[in-house]
Amino acid sequence: MSEDLVLEVEGLRKTFHIGFFRKRVEAVRRASFSVRRGEIFGLLGPNGAGKTTTIKSILRLIFPSEGEIRIFGRPAGDREAAKRIGYMPENPYVYQYLKPLEFLDLCGRLVGMPLDDRRHRSEVMIDKVGLRHAVDRPIGKFSKGMMQRIGLAQALLHDPELLILDEPMSGLDPIGRKEVRDVLLEQRARGKTLLFTSHILSDVELLCDRVVIMQRGEITSEGNVHDLLESTGHRVEIRLSGASKTLRDSLASRSAIVEAGDGYLTLRAEGQQAVDEILRISSAAGARLDAMIPERQTLESLFLQDAGR
Ligand SMILES: Nc1ncnc2c1ncn2[C@@H]1O[C@H](COP(=O)(O)OP(=O)(O)OP(=O)(O)O)[C@@H](O)[C@H]1O
């Protein structure tokens, strides 16, 4: 195993049997990926794709039907490896009547943190996740977003090397999402490794170094976020005015015409060479360049394209 791989998932499969007739549900059919030290890795996919099942298998909260998982080079479920992981579940199971600091103290005790350490880290975390105003409230009275924040504080409490977060942004308002993004980026800057699931693709785009997209239990896309978005090629929309009919006909053979009006022309060009050529011809023909807008593929369009397959 490479020193740089913090997590390796190979051929993961998980089948549930439900109901009296033991109907089979193939939650994860075939998933292989690895997470490198120091990166933010996104596990994306629509509802029911198998993300939470994958995460629970990694944490050995459930047993996979097949496949191999190694964390820090050790088999999943290893106690030493577990101490180096922080986990934020999709629905944090918290004790309703505890106040935030009492809850964090309990979590710290469960991972074997000494008293002083627990006290100090709990206070730091409360400020980090912006819950200082709510220290006197029992967690049972928290809003969804506040619950997410206490879940994050709990995951970060023992300063783990690997953070596994299931939907850390859900239920947060835009300010809350920005705050959580900043916390995650700070963790990466400190050399931590992060694996998280999300539906909020703009956050994923802003945060992740690499992603996998999961559909019905299978991985359909994988890679560096930048490469995935670039793979569709470089497309640019070009808007011209003062374009003659001759120019229009000449350009039509080189690019797609999106819209043509009285002297106005909107084109879509693919690749730098085509763009250069269109600009040269238009300028020679006396047309004016009104705008040039790069069309970037978003993670959302990639996601929808994958889903359509
Ligand atoms: N304990 C279980 N028993 C039976 N089926 C289950 C169980 N847990 C998950 N499943 C099924 O496995 C599939 C994948 O579920 P999973 O929770 O992993 O999806 P997900 O990608 O996390 O979805 P979401 O985005 O909604 O959180 C679903 O069809 C779900 O109904």
Ligand SMILES: [Mg+2]
């Ligand atoms: Mg889930």
